[in-house]
Amino acid sequence: MSIIIESDLCTGCGQCLEVCLFDALELVGDKVAVKDGCNLCGACVAVCEYGALSLPEDETPALSRPSHGIWIFAEQRRGRLSPVALELLGEGRRLAEALKIPLAAVLLGHQVRDLVPELMAAGADTVYLVDHPSLAQFLEEPYAAALTALARLHPPEIILAGATYVGRAFIPRVAAVLDTGLTADCTAFDIDPEKNLLLQTRPAFGGNIMATILTPRSYPQMATVRPRVMKKLPPDNGRQGNIIEIDLADLSRPFRSRFLETVSEITETVPLGEAEVIVAGGRGLQEAKQFRLLEELADLLGGAVGATRAAVDAGWISYQHQIGQTGKTVAPKLYIACGISGAAQHLVGMQSSDYIIAINQDPQAPIFQIADLGLVGNVFDILPALIQQIKANR
């Protein structure tokens, strides 16, 4: 299948060739033609001024909407909720109001009933609780089996889960078995008011392009959501909700994978995720000892130190500090990027920060494209001067 071309309308202007993400269009004579590789993304349809391009029509009839509202997966470990669970409830609340449907949290684990009030206070109308020894530790098989069985029992319209290692490991299994679409690592949602469908927006190509995705012909509409992007609500301990506790026969069968032990815990000496201020360094710092400058500044500002992959790979600072595509995603109030050029892989991990200050010698560095305040200059001159100022004014 590919884009449909009305050759009579095509003027051969070539606009569509420019926007094709997949290099799948060419001009044959003075008309556009489709090569292999058309991904039917529709980018060309949007730019054609002559209405010569269209997407093949979907003949699937509209499905009726399932009646069990929006679900969020309430990820927990050892009886502590993951922060993303509360963020999802905040966003889920907003979507539930827009669609005028209820919001539920799905809590899977063993001896986790104590977490129910926290979920209700954070916005859940209902908590589906599956408490079972098979769910004591995370494993893809039992977690997928539990969520799949629940979704068949009480079909939801939408399922959202955190795009954590856990969420991204088992949610795809659920989507596969439920025969429905899944969008990874979303950073924004909206509702299409005509079709009542979830508009799921996510970065693609390392964050260089944003794509909005629909799941138009199946339910539930499923997405994983990047942690620390959505806002949780202030807890309202007066909120009431109901618990639906479910005993799933599926969980008593033997699973083919089993948990043995936790080998090592990542001890977060640097609570990067919670820091309001992050001072981060990149290749421009040149050597390990220069990170002391960043540490000093971070201490003065009550913040934490972050780093790019280049700095971590160079051995200047440990992996725990790494921010970006292969490290952590952060969104502090203030992000000070020192000697960071701004590779796309780094930017995706910090671009939702409230305020970004960049210090770099190269005025062309891409980091300046996303910085609210950019200082063109030498980090080793500016930071000591700043530290002095702060100390003098304490």
Add this chain to the structure above:
Amino acid sequence: MKIIVCVKQVPETQDVRLDPVTHNLLREGVKSIINPFDLYALEEGLRIREQQGGTVTVLTMGPPQAEAALREALTYGADQGILLSDRAFAGADTWATAFTLAAAVRKLGGADVIFCGKQAIDGDTAQVGPELAAFLDIPQVAWARKLTFVGPERLQVERLLDHGYDLVEVQLPALITVVKEINEPRLPSFKAKLKAKAATIPVYSLSDLGLTENQVGLKGSFTRVVRVFPPPARGQREILQGAPEELAAALWGRLQQMHLR
């Protein structure tokens, strides 16, 4: 031991941008490569073969050009490459991709272990591996950084989760997605390069897999991309140049406005 490694051909650079005004794609001639994470999956497959005996089959779905990725995989020492290619496969989302791969794995008579890279660098979804495992109804361990055989059909896997590393045991057949800490991929060998040049790469089409058009490609996909656009520009940007002391003072002024300490 039958080992299958799934790979994806991706553009070498993710540095594509949309023109902020026209939304046109700004792209230079970009080379295609094997998704870097898949090379770790391939290496792990080759190591298991060396340890346990068996064959490594590399599988990819893509346009005819994706054959190059398979040929490249052969230069590292894989035994055979199989290309899933058909115009009907175009536009597949992760569900349809995994569904098609699952049909190919079945056609190949299944596998003892299937390896995938943790995710592809273009789509970054990390979904195809787990969806493939679900379609084949086999267990899966995602984000593996270390594998040890503890019996002919049992693997112990150390895997990365949000809190640290867990050790889990899984019964084969199973699908493993690997992170790059798992190994150091080898370099292509001269001998394998010669073999790769001469190798025939079978191509499986829609009918070879016994699937229908409605199950694959865009028609089989449950998601639709409805809009692509550049990331939102941030608010007012301000770039200052000058002497370090002046810049530090400006910075300090800004921090005070933000009421930080």
